[in-house]
Amino acid sequence: MLSEFDLIKQYFNRQHPGRAALGRAALGRAALGIGDDCALLAPSPGMQMAISSDMLVEDRHFFAGADARMLGHKCLAVNLSDLAAMGARPVAFTLALALPAADPDWLSGFSAGLFALADQHGCELIGGDTTKGPLNICITIFGELAPGHALRRDAAIAGDDLWISGTLGDARLALAGYRKQYRLDDAALLAAGTRMHTPAPRVALGLALAGKRLAHAAIDISDGLVGDLGHILAASGVGATLDVDALPAGPVLAAQPQALRRQFCAAGGDDYELCFTAPSSRRDAIVAAGHASGTAVTRVGTIDAAPGLRLVDAAGQALDLKLSGFDHFASA
Amino acid sequence: MLSEFDLIKQYFNRQHPGRAALGRAALGRAALGIGDDCALLAPSPGMQMAISSDMLVEDRHFFAGADARMLGHKCLAVNLSDLAAMGARPVAFTLALALPAADPDWLSGFSAGLFALADQHGCELIGGDTTKGPLNICITIFGELAPGHALRRDAAIAGDDLWISGTLGDARLALAGYRKQYRLDDAALLAAGTRMHTPAPRVALGLALAGKRLAHAAIDISDGLVGDLGHILAASGVGATLDVDALPAGPVLAAQPQALRRQFCAAGGDDYELCFTAPSSRRDAIVAAGHASGTAVTRVGTIDAAPGLRLVDAAGQALDLKLSGFDHFASA
Numbered sequence: 001m002l003s004e005f006d007l008i009k010q011y012f013n014r015q016h017p018g019r020a021a022l023g024r025a026a027l028g029r030a031a032l033g034i035g036d037d038c039a040l041l042a043p044s045p046g047m048q049m050a051i052s053s054d055m056l057v058e059d060r061h062f063f064a065g066a067d068a069r070m071l072g073h074k075c076l077a078v079n080l081s082d083l084a085a086m087g088a089r090p091v092a093f094t095l096a097l098a099l100p101a102a103d104p105d106w107l108s109g110f111s112a113g114l115f116a117l118a119d120q121h122g123c124e125l126i127g128g129d130t131t132k133g134p135l136n137i138c139i140t141i142f143g144e145l146a147p148g149h150a151l152r153r154d155a156a157i158a159g160d161d162l163w164i165s166g167t168l169g170d171a172r173l174a175l176a177g178y179r180k181q182y183r184l185d186d187a188a189l190l191a192a193g194t195r196m197h198t199p200a201p202r203v204a205l206g207l208a209l210a211g212k213r214l215a216h217a218a219i220d221i222s223d224g225l226v227g228d229l230g231h232i233l234a235a236s237g238v239g240a241t242l243d244v245d246a247l248p249a250g251p252v253l254a255a256q257p258q259a260l261r262r263q264f265c266a267a268g269g270d271d272y273e274l275c276f277t278a279p280s281s282r283r284d285a286i287v288a289a290g291h292a293s294g295t296a297v298t299r300v301g302t303i304d305a306a307p308g309l310r311l312v313d314a315a316g317q318a319l320d321l322k323l324s325g326f327d328h329f330a331s332a
Numbered sequence: 333m334l335s336e337f338d339l340i341k342q343y344f345n346r347q348h349p350g351r352a353a354l355g356r357a358a359l360g361r362a363a364l365g366i367g368d369d370c371a372l373l374a375p376s377p378g379m380q381m382a383i384s385s386d387m388l389v390e391d392r393h394f395f396a397g398a399d400a401r402m403l404g405h406k407c408l409a410v411n412l413s414d415l416a417a418m419g420a421r422p423v424a425f426t427l428a429l430a431l432p433a434a435d436p437d438w439l440s441g442f443s444a445g446l447f448a449l450a451d452q453h454g455c456e457l458i459g460g461d462t463t464k465g466p467l468n469i470c471i472t473i474f475g476e477l478a479p480g481h482a483l484r485r486d487a488a489i490a491g492d493d494l495w496i497s498g499t500l501g502d503a504r505l506a507l508a509g510y511r512k513q514y515r516l517d518d519a520a521l522l523a524a525g526t527r528m529h530t531p532a533p534r535v536a537l538g539l540a541l542a543g544k545r546l547a548h549a550a551i552d553i554s555d556g557l558v559g560d561l562g563h564i565l566a567a568s569g570v571g572a573t574l575d576v577d578a579l580p581a582g583p584v585l586a587a588q589p590q591a592l593r594r595q596f597c598a599a600g601g602d603d604y605e606l607c608f609t610a611p612s613s614r615r616d617a618i619v620a621a622g623h624a625s626g627t628a629v630t631r632v633g634t635i636d637a638a639p640g641l642r643l644v645d646a647a648g649q650a651l652d653l654k655l656s657g658f659d660h661f662a663s664a
Binding site: 032035036037038039040041042043047048049050051052053054055056057058059060061082083085086088094095096097098126127128129131132133134136138140142143145147150152153154218219220235 | 368375383386388418426427463485
């Protein structure tokens, strides 16, 4: 069996010759990376660091036996999504990993998926920890942004448009399919499952929204739109009207009945899209930013001065949906 | 049962009124703390950030049912120890926590132990994650230091003195006592156990060594002196001669037989002392820095140009001890 130190060197230290096959060398933005008590990092002059941590647990955030390469992608993707929601440029991350055993096949797949996405975003692994234990993956990610440019949850203003990137609900649909709560044919389950396993963090869109100061508030949708939008409303002291039928359903969900579309678009979870608010004067610029970043953007409602979230249908009539966000401490 | 969001607010968000009883308010060095997608942090102008992650797993790093308050202390202490070994000043940390259940008693004790130590070091909790899962505590810590001042593992030079802070081996002795591998009376086990459960990170000493440029290389001793010193020797391309009988045994271990003293001082684990190298011209200044930081410092050997680690006794005779560092993937 590999020792802890061999394991780190072989799969995660990209200065190590054995790593060369898995991609280009570390990007070298850290002054000191893996292999000391701490990594050393400095933001570019005048920039702030944006920092976020996400912990993924087997049977909670992913199925036991999940494909290691997709898992490597996903655990970094959910952290990149937090940077995207802040409008920060990815710089580096640490990885802490508890593993039941040092399985070379698993480590090879996991590190390949992780580094493929890291390289796409120029985000360098600078340190971390490995230990034996029930499978647990904890990434802390670092981005940078100019002071005052962050897309904060408390910045929504009454009269803002409400926007969603990409599409919603396919990941939640895949979960229902895997759990046999809803019947999908094999092709549909594969397509929806890909969305669940390999989300695409909206980093380029977040950078455009923050860098050009197009948006006010933003959050990434991880626990379901209604719950996550609720955090913006509470932090900003505003309400919203949400046109549930305007929500952009994922391609697999779009072919399902209306009731399911509404449910899984509004309160699906695992979407990793951005929900953001912006003044109506920015509509054209936001559509252009979406085009430039290869990400669809859809206007789905408005921010109101009156507190509370009002769900309406395409005709503007109130909808009484039973919805709830995802809570990791509620029963599964 | 508390929801995830209530739990975070009640025990970890110190801006929340419910937290007031547990200590003074957050120190406010972060531009944005808990409650958004990311925290925002900037080092002081011209300073680098030192970053380290440690993950603690039940039954691996601590016993199931461990006292929550001591656990809160320890999981931050081991991270502060990494900053100390770099010579960095603590600034902030994130906490990711997987819990089998949201138990208010446990959370209250854990957060009290965590924040008591955090306040001692002016280190602010700025974000993190909570989820349901097998108990797992992952902290990522942020310090700052001036460029070029870091105490790196690769900076030892032949001719350097080899130093140890504080005392060694009592934590390992406590483990042997708890496991019934070695008989200790109750008072001795309590004293040694305190050392195991509530280590004191040597932050002040690390700052003095780096700030005054007294030391060359440093590492914190978490997996046993011989193993951790080995990382310095490998990174620096040097060897060392270590006087095993000069190693400062903890007060409980000091009363035990010589063979046990040698074993647990040289390869105990869980010590969280600093092992550092420095030119002989700095001896008086290092002793003074130890006094000023309230930390004993003991000279225990020399760095050699010849590779390898030579263990000797008080008379300078070679010692053939069977020792090995702690490896989290070796069988327990």
